[in-house]
Amino acid sequence: MDLAVAIPLLLLETAWLVLDWMFGMGMEVWAAQGKQDRIDAAGLAHIGRVQEMLIVVLVVAVLAGIFRARWTMLAHLLVALLVWLVLAVSQHQWDHDHAPEPGCVRYDAHC
Numbered sequence: 143m144d145l146a147v148a149i150p151l152l153l154l155e156t157a158w159l160v161l162d163w164m165f166g167m168g169m170e171v172w173a174a175q176g177k178q179d180r181i182d183a184a185g186l187a188h189i190g191r192v193q194e195m196l197i198v199v200l201v202v203a204v205l206a207g208i209f210r211a212r213w214t215m216l217a218h219l220l221v222a223l224l225v226w227l228v229l230a231v232s233q234h235q236w237d238h239d240h241a242p243e244p245g246c247v248r249y250d251a252h253c
């Protein structure tokens with residue numbers, strides 16, 4: 143019974159992560175038509191949704207551990223690792239895109 147719950151949840155959560163990246167963020171960036179403020183808002187919203195997903199997956203993994211559903215717990219820990227990697231990459235990309243130029247004074251006109 144445990145494996146019958148673990149596999150669909152693993153697939154559902156992974157599919158949500160991919161679809162959110164494609165449609166939640168991708169379509170919003172496409173609809174922004176190059177407007178940087180809307181692109182930034184879409185990126186931050188995506189990071190926020192991924193953070194929420196990480197919290198939910200970890201809570202479900204803890205609950206599965208409490209109820210001794212080891213396959214469900216293992217599946218959620220794998221999804222948590224995947225979500226954490228996506229979150230780390232998203233935040234790194236955000237930091238890289240918004241880092242000031244080297245040797246640039248923060249409030250200088252040419253920065």
